[in-house]
Amino acid sequence: xxxxxxxxxxxxxxxxxxxxxxxxxxxxxxxxxxxxxxxxxxxxxxxxxxxxxxxxxxxxxxxxxxxxxxxxxxxxxxxxxxxxxxxxxxxxxxxxxxxxxxxxxxxxxxxxxxxxxxxxxxxxxxxxxxxxxxxxxxxxxxxxxxxxxxxxxxxxxxxxxxxxxxxxxxxxxxxxxxxxxxxxxxxxxxxxxxxxxxxxxxxxxxxxxxxxxxxxxxxxxxxxxxxxxxxxxxxxxxxxxxxxxxxxxxxxxxxxxxxxxxxxxxxxxxxxxxxxxxxxxxxxxxxxxxxxxxxxxxxxxx
Numbered sequence: 341x342x343x344x345x346x347x348x349x350x351x352x353x354x355x356x357x358x359x360x361x362x363x364x365x366x367x368x369x370x371x372x373x374x375x376x377x378x379x380x381x382x383x384x385x386x387x388x389x390x391x392x393x394x395x396x397x398x399x400x401x402x403x404x405x406x407x408x409x410x411x412x413x414x415x416x417x418x419x420x421x422x423x424x425x426x427x428x429x430x431x432x433x434x435x436x437x438x439x440x441x442x443x444x445x446x447x448x449x450x451x452x453x454x455x456x457x458x459x460x461x462x463x464x465x466x467x468x469x470x471x472x473x474x475x476x477x478x479x480x481x482x483x484x485x486x487x488x489x490x491x492x493x494x495x496x497x498x499x500x501x502x503x504x505x506x507x508x509x510x511x512x513x514x515x516x517x518x519x520x521x522x523x524x525x526x527x528x529x530x531x532x533x534x535x536x537x538x539x540x541x542x543x544x545x546x547x548x549x550x551x552x553x554x555x556x557x558x559x560x561x562x563x564x565x566x567x568x569x570x571x572x573x574x575x576x577x578x579x580x581x582x583x584x585x586x587x588x589x590x591x592x593x594x595x596x597x598x599x600x601x602x603x604x605x606x607x608x609x610x611x612x613x614x615x616x617x618x619x620x621x622x623x624x625x626x627x628x629x630x631x632x633x634x635x636x637x638x639x640x641x642x
Contacts, residue, residue, distance in 0.1 A: 341630055343370055346423050347623035350415040351562035351588075351596040355620045358596045359562035359589070361419040362387040365427075367402075370629070378627065379404035385560055386416045390423075399424070400436040407556035411438035412497040414564010414598075414615055417458045421446060422619040425453040439497045455599065457616030460568035465576070466493030466529055475503060478520040479535065485510045487537070489577045494569035496613050499530040500550075502573050508539045508547050512591055518553050525554070534566045538579065544587035544597065545580055546570070561589030562596030568613045571600040575610070 345364045352358030362382045364370065367389035370378075379387040383406050391400040401420055403410045410416075417435060421444040424433060435442045443459045469475065469491040476483040487504025494502060505511045514535055525531050532555065536548035548570065550563040560566075567586050574580045582602045589596040596617070603612035 341369065342626040342628050343367070344626055345624065346621060347625075348419040348422060349620040349622055350419040350422075351564070351598050351617035352594075352620060353597075353618045354595075355622050357561075357589070357594050358617075358620070359415045359560065359594065360384045361416055363416075363420050363423050364389050364627075365423055366390065366392055368392070372402075374629070375402060375404055376409070380406045382406075385557055386410070386413055388416045388420050390420055398434040398436045398441060403437070405556055409438070410498070412442065412461075412565060414458065414460075414567065415562055415617075417442055417444060418456045418564060418615075418617055419619055421456050421458070422453050422621070425456070426621070453619070455616050455618060457599070457614050458564065460496040460565070460613040460615060462496070462613060463569055463572040463610060464495045464499075465572075466495065466499065468492045469501065469528060471527075474520070474524060478517050478524060479503070480515040480517060481505075481510065481513065485513075489573075489579065492573065493529055494573055496565065496568035496572065498532070498565040500532050500534050500566045500569055501528055501530050502570065503533060503535045505535050505537045508537050508541070511535060511537050511547060511549060514549060514551075516551050516553055516558070521554060531555070532566070534563070534570060536570060539587070542587055542590070544585040546574065546584060547587040547590065549591060550588065559592060561592050561594035562598060562617070563588065564598065564615045564617070567598045567600055568615045571602050571613060571615075572610060574600075575602055575604065 348361045349358040389402045393399045403416045425446045533551040539547040550560040584600040586598040599616040601614045
């Protein structure tokens, strides 16, 4: 059997930048036992397997890195919404994910999907990590290069350790010592790190780098599930006012732009977390599973 897939660059308005994604728009007939192997075959940050809606139910999606399944993720949600929007022209939809239902809204420009925005779960603030020296050493930085606001875990569906960095020049120097990260794993609830610094030089408001070497992704060029809680961190510590344009992936040669916004009520509580971005369709094809497809290749022998 053959199965159609799309390749996208997410959180960018230009091809060959942003975060890469493979989407199978109808995975109903793919053996779920193969999902992880297929994601490993594509070897992108994430691969999505979509199950189209039936009887009015929300479409379900499963998200895999090359190493594991994720309960939710930002750029797969945005990219999959783009694929559906190309086909249907709908302005809103809801995805059923492992973590629950995720609403998405789509705006259009000249008849094409433009800005796609997802609502993320409300923030859960985790522990504050006090040992700046240990963090600095793990990042290959002197301790004075760590910012003055707390090193803190925050989750909007995916737990991230947020590490403020003194400036963007220092952000560029980070090199993760994976042995020290492994040693720290018993003291924190996550080994996914988001290092960031306020920066308006490149047209954004904040610039970050996302590291997850212990889950098989040394660095990610654009991480929606980290930028939602980043917005919450920036608001909680009164660093920036919303909305915010977040830049990521520049150090990797995959520049990405993420639009962040929060709704905050009169009691100063966050009631909505929104992360948005643009997408580029860069390819499509078929995955062949099982025998019977080799005859489609023309022989070049005389």
